[in-house]
Amino acid sequence: MTTGHVLVIGGSSGLGLALAGLLLSGGAEVTIASRSAERLAAAAAHLRAAPDRLRTQVLDIRDEDGVRRGLEASVPVHHIAVTAADATRATGPLGGFQLTDARAVMDAKFFGPWLVGRYAAGHLPPTGSITLTSGIPAHRPRPGSSVTAAANAAVEGLVGALALELAPVRVNAVSPGWMDTPLWDTIAGDRRAERLAEMAARLPVGRVARPTDVAEAFVALMDNAHITGTVLHVDGGQRLV
Numbered sequence: 038m039t040t041g042h043v044l045v046i047g048g049s050s051g052l053g054l055a056l057a058g059l060l061l062s063g064g065a066e067v068t069i070a071s072r073s074a075e076r077l078a079a080a081a082a083h084l085r086a087a088p089d090r091l092r093t094q095v096l097d098i099r100d101e102d103g104v105r106r107g108l109e110a111s112v113p114v115h116h117i118a119v120t121a122a123d124a125t126r127a128t129g130p131l132g133g134f135q136l137t138d139a140r141a142v143m144d145a146k147f148f149g150p151w152l153v154g155r156y157a158a159g160h161l162p163p164t165g166s167i168t169l170t171s172g173i174p175a176h177r178p179r180p181g182s183s184v185t186a187a188a189n190a191a192v193e194g195l196v197g198a199l200a201l202e203l204a205p206v207r208v209n210a211v212s213p214g215w216m217d218t219p220l221w222d223t224i225a226g227d228r229r230a231e232r233l234a235e236m237a238a239r240l241p242v243g244r245v246a247r248p249t250d251v252a253e254a255f256v257a258l259m260d261n262a263h264i265t266g267t268v269l270h271v272d273g274g275q276r277l278v
């Protein structure tokens with residue numbers, strides 16, 4: 038089980054919060070980071086089982102100086118997980134989608150992890166790892182998903198290049214399919230339950246992922262000393278249908 042200090046960027050909600058809980062229950066020290074001090078405080082209250090091993094850090098992954106300072110403040114750090122993404126204005130038909138919104142999606146989902154790779158070098162031990170988050174839009178694009186499809190595919194491209202450049206530090210990604218997190222409040226609003234039920238019926242496994250299903254894959258990638266440059270799909274068979 039993962040030990041040492043793990044920084045989870047995006048740890049105040051959904052997948053990142055589930056990962057923080059799993060790591061704490063396994064005995065790791067954890068820092069959860071995201072933009073909002075209020076959301077971090079609420080997450081820390083939710084994770085109250087191990088307050089002595091939990092820290093919070095306000096960090097916007099789009100801010101280069103913030104990422105650099107955040108990583109310096111986290112030393113010693115053994116593993117970094119990035120789950121941050123903002124679903125607000127992330128999808129929409131090409132004709133109505135603004136370039137500023139498209140760039141904002143790429144800033145958080147792709148350039149953020151790129152900055153983490155850049156500034157983590159030198160802070161992680163040789164046995165350390167970085168685990169990023171891709172996602173099903175890279176493999177099952179839909180009309181309106183041009184930017185999220187491209188952003189997730191870009192993360193997967195980044196993984197191999199970072200795995201070589203930061204070696205022996207290992208770099209991998211987890212690619213979730215549909216997962217029941219607060220992100221769906223933003224995307225589906227009042228239709229959230231209905232949309233999740235529709236999606237579950239279409240999946241070979243018959244249900245959408247719980248955040249812990251996907252968090253367990255992060256822990257597996259952190260723990261296995263011989264996996265690098267890999268994208269691990271945790272999608273309930275979504276790529277097959």
Ligand SMILES: NC(=O)c1ccc[n+]([C@@H]2O[C@H](COP(=O)([O-])OP(=O)(O)OC[C@H]3O[C@@H](n4cnc5c(N)ncnc54)[C@H](OP(=O)(O)O)[C@@H]3O)[C@@H](O)[C@H]2O)c1
Nearest residue numbers: 047049050051052071072073097098121122172216218220
């Ligand atoms: N849920 C799904 O069905 C699904 C499917 C495929 C892939 N994914 C991917 O899985 C990952 C986790 O998503 P989720 O469903 O857990 O979403 P979520 O519940 O909305 O959580 C997103 C987290 O990212 C943080 N965040 C957003 N922008 C940030 C920024 N600029 N800097 C730092 N932190 C930031 C948020 O906190 P603050 O607001 O405090 O910053 C929050 O902690 C994302 O990469 C998403 O694209 C999700």
